[in-house]
Amino acid sequence: MGKKILKMINILGAITPQNIAKIEDLIGDDLNISIRVIQDKIDISKDSIGNILHNELNVHKICKKWVPHILTDENKKNKS
Numbered sequence: 393m394g395k396k397i398l399k400m401i402n403i404l405g406a407i408t409p410q411n412i413a414k415i416e417d418l419i420g421d422d423l424n425i426s427i428r429v430i431q432d433k434i435d436i437s438k439d440s441i442g443n444i445l446h447n448e449l450n451v452h453k454i455c456k457k458w459v460p461h462i463l464t465d466e467n468k469k470n471k472s
Contacts, residue, residue, distance in 0.1 A: 406436040406437065406440035406444075407440065407443060407444060407448065411434060411436060411440075411444060412444055412448050412449065414433075414434050415430060415434070415441065415444050415445065415449065416449055418430055418433060418434075419445075419449070419451065427441050427442060427445075
């Protein structure tokens with residue numbers, strides 16, 4: 393239980409207006425930036441960065457993957 397409390401204190405301590413502004417600037421410059429790159433640039437934990445992104449800035453990374461759509465011959469006929 394002690395580790396969870398320390399983790400929350402670290403996360404809450406990193407949520408400052410300065411860190412929020414820095415992260416907002418970084419994602420404004422590059423929408424594809426990763427949490428790891430943000431961490432390298434401003435030196436706070438990934439958990440803190442995720443918390444700022446999701447809870448303070450209300451942004452979420454959406455990844456799309458192209459998946460081939462395979463139609464049967466019957467599906468193709470019905471589509472025409």
